[in-house]
Amino acid sequence: MRVIAAFAMCLVLAACAQPPAVPYASDERVAASAYREPGPNTLTVFTMVSNRNGKGAHSALMINGTQRVIFDPAGSFVNERVPEQEDVLYGVSPAVLKGYKSAHARSTYHVVSQTVEVTPEQAAVALRLATTNGAVPRAFCTSATTGLIQRVPGFQAIESTMFPTRLMEQMSTWPGVVEEKYYEDDAGDIVDGVAGIVLPD
Template identity: 80%
Template structure:
């Protein structure tokens, strides 16, 4: 029964799809696009939630520390203007963040962002863990995110789960969380969404 449930989970998490086989960006390019958002250090968990049944399809973690990146484990977001190394997207400017959310939000899904203000030390730990984690297997996006968060001081009580909305519910009960929901009514898939993104040169 457990084996059957595991296969059912993998089949259901469509947004945690096998990422396209593309070359990773060079260290030089990653360094060239480094961007930090103004304001405090933050951790933002993004959950892609079905508009039809409320179930989660994907989990990602945005870290704003010495630079802003998105840990997108087993994600399907691929854009030639957004450098990636082993499931980490670099150079997350406001335009890239808007494009990332827009690519995931459509008539069938919306994006829930849960943001926590953290110390520079907490952000540094999260960034180090994200950039040394390595690529994540298909359907393990939430497991990888909880595994990372549970190693960050102050988040050690985050419980491991394979289900995006279970992590979302955990985080909703934590003090200091700022939650935002993002909706669009586009048709198509995330591949269509990424193709429609226009980023500045």
Template identity: 75%
Template sequence: MRLIAALAVCVTLAGCAPPPTVSYASNERVASVAYREPGPATITVLTMVSNRDGSGGHSALMINGSQRVIFDPAGSFVNDRVPEQQDVLYGVSPAVLAGYKSAHARSTYHVVSQTVEVTPEQAEIALQLARQNGAVARAFCTNANTTLLRQVPGFQDIRTTFFPTNLMEQMAARVGVMEEKYYEDDEGTIVDGVENLVIAE
């Protein structure tokens, strides 16, 4: 019953539901926006958490390897300036990351970012797994994220789950994790947020 309830929550949250029709970006388009955040390689778990009851609505993985991407399984974030291939968002510059968080955060949800430093090899494995994964069915966001993480050396202890906050709790227990929370108080859904979003050049 808990699994059914979790799937129902994820399906009803716009962040973990079928997105608007999105065109598959060309490899040339993806290459043209490639961005890597300076500094160490990192993996970040992004969790959308209810401000009402603390439940999780959606999760994604941001990977900063040879380039920075967001693996956004079953996500609804669609923006013309952010090319996507099979649930992977490319060109995740600081402006794009800020836009992603802003689109998800609202009066009912905030965004928790949990970042761990990894080796370049770990980040590259995660990046390739994300790119090879393919599009994810609705409500399977956290299942996809935990399945991916378990294949990265050093993360084999991650337990597979459908619950975003379960993954968040697992990450919180890891040594060296850096956590941030992002809040906004606007109304509406992620679809409204994306429609009103402006990402700076």
């Protein structure tokens, strides 16, 4: 069992590998890029799932409150057009969201999105927790994501886990959850995917 657990952790490490170090965006740039998606306040759990064996490779959380951000703990999504501070991506417009999904989806992985509507107060708590969490070490993407969600009022029932699909399974039973799957069939890895993103000026 230890060998299996170690192998599984290696897969997670590979998927949550840290990208090349880049300077964090300034507070001024983050503020200028703020975007809020019209409609209700929501939380969306992203799970990157292997098309080969169904295993999870990465977890992230998108928060649509007073602004829309992606808490991408130990993530590898780096694009100079998307401001980032300590594992939080800002200015998540529809184009950025599409680029984020496209960068992760390829012939070997697809992206599962699980969205639940929340109150403005719940969204505010999630946004505060994300922006004050700090950068997350490699392989702890799902642990950090579940740890954040657990602290949002009403989500205390979410159980801690290191495995992306276990969080995905929990979210699949959440009342009112809306689930979507995004596929692409291109080759390469996330670095290639990010390089291929075209964002509007």
